[in-house]
Amino acid sequence: MDPMKARAAVPVHLPVSNPTTSYWQDPPDEIADYESSSSFPEKIDTLIIGCGITGVSVAYGLLTSNKLGGDTGKIVMLEARQACSGATGRNGGHTKSASYRSFESNTTTHGLPTAIAIATLEYETITSLHAFAQANDIACDLFTGDTVDIIYSRADWETAQSAVQAIRDAMPDKLDTVARYHFWTAEEVREKFNVRGKECVGAVSYQAGSLSAYRFVIGLLKLCLEFGLQLYTNTPAIKLSRSSDQSWEVTTPNGVISAKRVVLATNGYTAAIWPHFQEKIVPLRGQIEAQIPPSSLSELECTYSFIYPDGYEYMIPKPANSQFPSYPGDVIIGGGLAMLAAEGAEEFGISDDSTLNPQLTDYLGKCTERYFGVGDEWKVRQEWTGIMGFTGDGIPFIGEVPGEEDLWIAAAFQGHGMVLCWGCAKALVEMMDGEELGNFPDVFRISEERMGVEFGGRHS
The missing domain is CATH 3.50.50.60 (FAD/NAD(P)-binding domain)
Structure with missing residues (x-):
């Protein structure tokens, strides 16, 4: 089978x-x-x-x-x-659509109008959810700002550029909203985003946010x-x-x-x-860590994803005024499934969130060293799992x-x-x-x- x-x-x-x-x-x-x-x-x-x-x-x-x-x-x-x-x-609390990563596939599978509708829904979900939280004074560590995708392969870099151009061409009237993207060189990434570990090819940033869901x-x-x-x-x-x-x-x-x-x-x-x-x-078990960063990385100003062939991790720095839990400066890291055998196939079908995958514990615990070039100063505060659903x-x-x-x-x-x-x-x-x-x-x-x-x- x-x-x-x-x-x-x-x-x-x-x-x-x-x-x-x-x-x-x-x-x-x-x-x-x-x-x-x-x-x-x-x-x-x-x-x-x-x-x-x-x-x-x-x-x-x-x-x-x-x-x-x-x-x-x-x-x-x-x-x-x-x-x-x-x-x-x-979950990690990342209100991040990354619409460019699915736009061309959606266009091929469902047609351009549907690809536009999906990207627009994702963007409007983020903005309306954030606006609702603010309008109703829901204290949830809300952050609204840019996110950055650090890209580690030439093929993914070229695909990102092609996809962003496709979105811009499809939505020329939304270049300051749904279709707003900015590219960064590898040198700019090192200086602006403190990513000084594994060598990247470049990065793309766009509007996103985070909160305690x-x-x-x-x-x-x-x-x-x-x-x-x-x-x-x-x-x-x-x-x-x-x-x-x-x-x-x-x-x-x-x-x-x-x-x-x-x-x-x-x-x-x-x-x-x-x-x-x-x-x-089909359920899929995901795993997340909350880590305590070293003082040199205690004031990261945006959320991150680290994109490599067939997989990614994401990282969310908590706001300086964080209340929930009251650990300002912590970072939340999730992902890593693609680094498991058969790209994490054994995590599918699991509807039990009472256990951890020790391989992911080891991998996620080393992510910050891998991407930021800072080693033993990082400490894991907490680790947990949750169950997602896929069609x-x-x-x-x-x-x-x-x-x-x-x-x-x-x-x-x-x-x-x-x-x-x-x-x-x-x-x-x-x-x-x-x-x-x-x-x-x-x-x-x-x-x-x-x-x-x-x-x-x-x-x-």
Whole structure:
């Protein structure tokens, strides 16, 4: 059997009860174990399964919808563990699209208008998410500024230049937004970005940012609770089925809840709840470290990615005024899958975030020395894992599940959730309300044809 097909066939299970401790959730927020009532609801209008950025964004959209004058009925959210304890509360917090790296592939596969729509969605997700956090005073270590991709091979350098030119040609009216890129020579990279380890070819910078995704979602969740959302943490959805009246019945440890419609915001865990997604949404375990840099690199001014053939790492310096956790100056480093055997194939199919891969521990621990040329002064503060979700065609599933009325999904963000989830959640709410979607990429809509695409690994 093909190795990737074998990994896709590994049974997906519900989130484990003993995950590695995420840096962002240490300590957990006061609502981490929140229950809206000691009396578990039996009949509701909308049930959202999953309390990450997607589920909470969908809840916020429904609760503030003008479609029904703000009256969307009773909305309940279930979370298997603590609030925001899945991928959102475990990622690096990088709001970075790197649209140029997928633009030409998207153009070839889906056509130029769709490639433009995807790049625009990614950019607008970043800017609107940041604007929302600022407008609503959500304390989440928000940083808005440029990022830089340090490129280590001549082929990747030439591909980057070609792709950036393609974006500029396609969007000449957006040269100061979606299509704004700047190239740097190897010498400029050494001086401006302190990258003085492994020799690079050059770099490209563009608008991005970072934040504590956990704190952003907790802040948004508190708004939703004020608006009437009912939340039940530590309450996994064990079984999903149709009742005789065609409503949805969801079995939980607290009892059975009946809902007119259900939203699966469950990303890599989706197949554990709705088995039809086995081999359609494949989990992948990612690993991240928080490191303490030496004083000589304590004031890095942007976020980084380090691009090499078939792989990359990313690095996020925390702001000097960081509050969550209160370790200003720390850097967050993730990636490295491509350096494992078969480009990390064995990490696919894993839905258990309670363990670490020792090879990645060793590799990530040496990344800063590799790229910045500074050795033993770096120290690892914390290390953890999280579960992402991937599809056969490399794009998310958004919309009503084919053949299943009132079963909706927004999942499988391919490790790029921070530049997709917010915008995709907004689109899903519009779909549920029967509204026009504007410039949303139609290829993101779930379909039987897309679900039939065989899984072959990551697309980026």
